[in-house]
Amino acid sequence: MKRVKLLASSKQIQAHLNALCRDIGTRIAATKNEQRAADYVARCMTRIGLSNVTQQRFPFTDWGYDVCELLVHDGQWRAVKCTPVVQSPSTPPKGIEAEVVYVDSGSAADLKGRNVKGKILLIWGAFGETTEKLARLGRCGAAALMWVDTRLPFHWPVAMGVPYDWRRHLTVPQVCIPYLPAWRLAQSRRPRARLRIKTWTREAESLNVFGDLPGRGREMAHVGGHMDTVMLGTGADDDASGVAATLEVARLLADLGQTPRRTIRFLAYGAEEQLSEGSRQYVLVHRDAAKRTRLCVNFDAIGSIAGQSDARVVGGEDLMKAVRRLDGGLSEVKAEVCPYSDMFAFNISGAPSVWFYRTNMPNMRFFHHSAHDDLK
Template sequence: MRHTVRLHALAACVALAFSAHAAARDTVIPDKAVAAATALRDRAMNDITGYDFVAGLTTEVGPRLAGSAADKRGVEWTVAKFKAMGFDKVYTEKVSYPLWERRSEHAQIVAPYPQPLAVTALGYSAGTPAGGLTAQVVAFDDLAALKAADPATVKGKIVYVSTHMTPQKDGHDYGMGSATRTAGAVVAAKMGAVAYLLRSAGTDPHSRTPHTGVTGFKDPAEAIPAAALSLPDADQLERVVKSGKPVTLKLDLDVGFKGTYQGENVIAEVTGRKHPDEVVAIGGHLDSWDLGTGAIDDGAGVAIAAAAAKLIKDMPQRPDRTIRVIAFANEEMGLWGGRAYADAHAKEVSTFQLGTESDFGAGRVWRMTASVKPEARNAIAQIAKVLEPIGVAYDASRPGGGGSDLSQMHAKGMAALSLTQDGTNYFDYHHNANDTLDKIDPKDLAQNVAVYAAFAYMAAQADGNFGSAPGAFANDGAHD
């Protein structure tokens, strides 16, 4: 009896050890899949599906401010386009968010040197009283200086904060520029300012095209009028301030909240042949600001994902796992589509094989980073080897955040990549009237499609997973 018990115990230990070994087995991409992905990559490099998509969206719909009539047309256009592309499933999921409208905006220096200024209202800004608001300007060199100021010097004034971004390949100055826009408006309001102005978070010093973007106001009752000046107009205001004379400015913003809107994420799928419930998620956000036509931000991202999935769908054999394209709603005013999607699908996070979103323009992808389980690093290296000949370097020291909206699924535990595009010129056009189709180079866009098609196909064909599980990447610092 005792001998039998020992044998059973030994067998249990062997089974446990085998199970642990199996659980730790490396994820590998079969040679056949690598060869197919290489051919897919080369085909995509000369394909115009992505460019045709973004050209159609920006021409036939144009700018797609969240909650606007054009936003609704954009959803309808995308549903029809996905169906025309032959995806197996096309559907929408509801997304509710505050409706904010822009009607008109004007600014001018009243004294000491009267003149108009090129200005645009910021998202979730309050409107000014009818006829506008006139007050003295108090200026700060940066957000830190505003935060350190005595509230008594701010109360009742129009706060102006400068911010100076320089062009960079990875666009890292935008962290500072975005914080000045979002947090600065909130800080100024709490200190008693009657309005907030900033030097646009952009890098186009010779263009009088102000850059819009969202503020950090969460409660309409706490919002104050907030706007951005073009860089030349900000320079002009700063020169006037430095004259030492009191500066008075009139701001007239006809904008504001108008209840709640129900938008939609638009989703298309290429159904997996072997594991249809396991998903490789790719996408972009369908909404845009209303000053340009939303070409680089982010019609290009939706086009890249859709074209990549279409090329995979057109292969002789369907992928083993499902390729899911998500065109997210209202990213611009707070990741509403991404957050709604993550909340709705959090319980399914383990079924997400790998994911990332394109939302940094249409410049060539030059860097890949990843947040995956250790046993999947070799598979990521296999993907990197296929992408290297088209200019993508793998940086194993950085996490992969999944892009803007899909960062929310990553926060739930989805394994994720970051595919960084060349953003050297991105912030010349970001959130302003120059975000138009002519800024997209079809060859650069095709390289993006090649990157997304190759990685998505290889992830779908992998023998093993990349580590998605509830809370799996909570400490990697790659998500909000």
């Protein structure tokens, strides 16, 4: 395929965003709305002219919650909105009441010499890139954990989760609480908390959707984003923007009428917010396609109106140089493996990847995983 410069249609992209966020809305994995999103994507792929349009269904252990109540006492009892960490177990039916102990980031040094048994720990920051912190906090004897996403210094609740394979380390109830209420709690003397959450798991079914632009050889490229959302908001940025970009790239390349050197498979993943379960299942089922993949392109959260466009690259120096040469104003290109999005399953199988995303504050978007992630 000759190198040509293509111009995306803002009208087409907006139509996809409207369909996913306004017509369908919140698209939680294994719900009717996720299926509606999959049907929409499949229709678009067929209309574009992709071949082999497929809805790949897969079983997975779905997780959700019915109750999440937190009261904190720092002079008087008050309610704090929070969300359970994805895959968290429930509290006992009557909940847990205990002293809150602030432990900074929850490192081994932070816990050393501290009496945390039976306490509710307040942890400044997230889990990190490995299971080490989760495992340590799970076996320290704490009654429950309260995490603070320090990237988002606001008063509203946000969703937080861990990769699916890490769920065995979530051995005690845990929630994510907003930054500003947590700040106030950390300043208090001997605060207490009452936490009651009721979570559940069930065997369910999600799905991936894909279609191909056939190439001349056996090698492949994969380009995609995820259809589903967290329980808060309609996922305009995370990740209707990625699905819209995937469909628009597919349309532009299909309209060229040329046969690429490699087959390009365009995907919309399901259950990413469960964490990247759709891409994991795709690679498990399509091992041969994954092994033949020369590049996985992941569009996840690229829709922020203001901010900057960045890329994370897993691959050799040639790939880094190619990404840096792209027209389009990438502010930062860095080599980094991240287990929190759909390219990771391809990385494990040996494929290089580029993850495109946008930020509007340091390494983050202010509306991330909150009710503010909408089209407004």
